Amino acid sequence: MRKLKGINRKAAQIERHLDELRRSEQTGAPASEGNEGDHDVVGLRSGSPPGDPQIPLGCTLIFAPGWETDASGGTAGLCQPVERDLFDCHLGCFWPAQVPDQLNHAPDWTSRCAAAEKDWRNVDLIFP
Amino acid sequence: MSTLELEAREFHRFDAAGSSFVYLVPSAAVFRLDETTEAILDHLSAGPRPVDELCRALAGRFAEEEVRSGIYDLMETRAIGPRGAPPEAMPVEVPSEDFPLTTMVLNVTAKCNLSCTYCYEYGEDQIVDQTSMPRYMDEETARESVEFMLEQAGDHEVVNLTFFGGETLLNFKLLQSTLAYANRRGAEEGKRVRFSLTTNGTLLKPEVIEWLADNDVGVTISIDGPKDVNDQFRVLNNGMGSYEMIVPKVKKLLERHTTRPIGARVTLTQQNLDVHRIYRHLVEDVGFWEVGFAPVTTSSCHSYALDEASYQRMLEQFRELAFEWLEYAVEGRHHGFSNVRESIEEIHKGFSKAYPCGAGLGLVGVATDGNVNLCHRFAGSKDHQLGTVKGGIDRSKQAKFLEEHHIAYKPDCHSCWARPLCSGGCYHEAQTRYGTTSAPNLHYCDWIRSWTHTCLEVYGALAERNPSFLHHFEA
Numbered sequence: 369m370r371k372l373k374g375i376n377r378k379a380a381q382i383e384r385h386l387d388e389l390r391r392s393e394q395t396g397a398p399a400s401e402g403n404e405g406d407h408d409v410v411g412l413r414s415g416s417p418p419g420d421p422q423i424p425l426g427c428t429l430i431f432a433p434g435w436e437t438d439a440s441g442g443t444a445g446l447c448q449p450v451e452r453d454l455f456d457c458h459l460g461c462f463w464p465a466q467v468p469d470q471l472n473h474a475p476d477w478t479s480r481c482a483a484a485e486k487d488w489r490n491v492d493l494i495f496p
Numbered sequence: 497m498s499t500l501e502l503e504a505r506e507f508h509r510f511d512a513a514g515s516s517f518v519y520l521v522p523s524a525a526v527f528r529l530d531e532t533t534e535a536i537l538d539h540l541s542a543g544p545r546p547v548d549e550l551c552r553a554l555a556g557r558f559a560e561e562e563v564r565s566g567i568y569d570l571m572e573t574r575a576i577g578p579r580g581a582p583p584e585a586m587p588v589e590v591p592s593e594d595f596p597l598t599t600m601v602l603n604v605t606a607k608c609n610l611s612c613t614y615c616y617e618y619g620e621d622q623i624v625d626q627t628s629m630p631r632y633m634d635e636e637t638a639r640e641s642v643e644f645m646l647e648q649a650g651d652h653e654v655v656n657l658t659f660f661g662g663e664t665l666l667n668f669k670l671l672q673s674t675l676a677y678a679n680r681r682g683a684e685e686g687k688r689v690r691f692s693l694t695t696n697g698t699l700l701k702p703e704v705i706e707w708l709a710d711n712d713v714g715v716t717i718s719i720d721g722p723k724d725v726n727d728q729f730r731v732l733n734n735g736m737g738s739y740e741m742i743v744p745k746v747k748k749l750l751e752r753h754t755t756r757p758i759g760a761r762v763t764l765t766q767q768n769l770d771v772h773r774i775y776r777h778l779v780e781d782v783g784f785w786e787v788g789f790a791p792v793t794t795s796s797c798h799s800y801a802l803d804e805a806s807y808q809r810m811l812e813q814f815r816e817l818a819f820e821w822l823e824y825a826v827e828g829r830h831h832g833f834s835n836v837r838e839s840i841e842e843i844h845k846g847f848s849k850a851y852p853c854g855a856g857l858g859l860v861g862v863a864t865d866g867n868v869n870l871c872h873r874f875a876g877s878k879d880h881q882l883g884t885v886k887g888g889i890d891r892s893k894q895a896k897f898l899e900e901h902h903i904a905y906k907p908d909c910h911s912c913w914a915r916p917l918c919s920g921g922c923y924h925e926a927q928t929r930y931g932t933t934s935a936p937n938l939h940y941c942d943w944i945r946s947w948t949h950t951c952l953e954v955y956g957a958l959a960e961r962n963p964s965f966l967h968h969f970e971a
Binding site: 369370371372373374375376377378379381382386 | 530
């Protein structure tokens, strides 16, 4: 930990635990603290260089009312269109949204969508 | 690209010795912040912010890498987290049945030779009719209690036996025989028994003092301060003050008994709130090693109950004494204000309590008839009985008590940052104020938070100025 300094015993315990986790990630060996197999599941964590913020990605970690269903349980009155965040979902999400194969089959799928916030309606369905 | 919004989670910030700290809740960890993490928390205090915006806002002051690193550390310690993430779970894990008993408080008598006006045992706030109890514990019950204690202690090698009353020394004969018996039986069981007692000091005859010193018995004297203060409430049956009777004896005890620290226990009331004067008198004039203060336990209707302004006054004086304690600790010297020492120890160890104290778990009180209760303050109360020394602890009753009194079931406490240390406060105080042990003591929340804040400041300052002193709390 570079930016915080543990002062009391509990802080030292947390630091030890985090060190242990980091070591176990690097070596692939399970951390000795806690029960075997009793580790946090952290989205897109492995591979982040130490010192980089370990930020969980994906909308499922954030409770945003109105995101998946509207007040009535349907999708007609969502607080924002599902397409609005399509890019975040398929690029950054640890559970990526399924999108057309833009390399081979539909290279122009987003060509009319320069800014998703306003052009999302131009991202259309693709049929094989 | 990241739209992740961050928000502050539960913590309490404090400054000490020129540095900024954070006390995390519910882990009770204390971390020192650097300038970057301080700035991140400052920004998040206004509400959730996306990561990128946070980096942009702090770009003029810190390199982006520094900010991201600060965010990383704060997230790892859970000081901050994604917006809307659920609060830390509060699992109700009731301690297992074989949780060892470490302290047994033995009420050797239900009788007292003083008539202190504010007494919770005999005064208007009593929860047990003392006349319904045997006045003195008999030999057989005391021996059974010792057996009970040794059995309940499990694998613990050291167990504490505290004699209590009424006035404990009214049953001096039983103390002598019980101590000898407990020493013998403890040795047979491979355990060491540590003894202590609380007394009003009136019966500290020379032979009693010899016995206390020879047997290494820890002693706490209930005394309220200088004569005019002490004699307001701590009076004999005829209304006379008890000071003149006590102090010469206490001085003799302090002279003879030097192997264990001897402390004074002061009850603060509306009329008796000059903490400084009381402290100086008891430490400097009488010679006590330490002094602990507690506000009187009473329902709010009594004239001696502390009102809002008095709690404030008490707090200010506690604060001054706490910082005086700090200066002594920085120089590696002893200071006898025991309230701050106890809190500092709990902060240093990072206590995060599911229960306010060990009552009914690692500590029990045994009444004169051998009934086992939550603690000495409930000795004799049928409503708060957990079993008998003969029949053992009723485990289902104990489990029910522990489940009902868990911090998870005190929703009033869930938004309070001081809950790792307070956990709702004293059961007996709650019983007296609200008629139930399970109620949190809401009448002193502000006071507890202010006092905990003061102790955190003292702790932080000590950690900066003389961290080696903290080794005293490692044991």
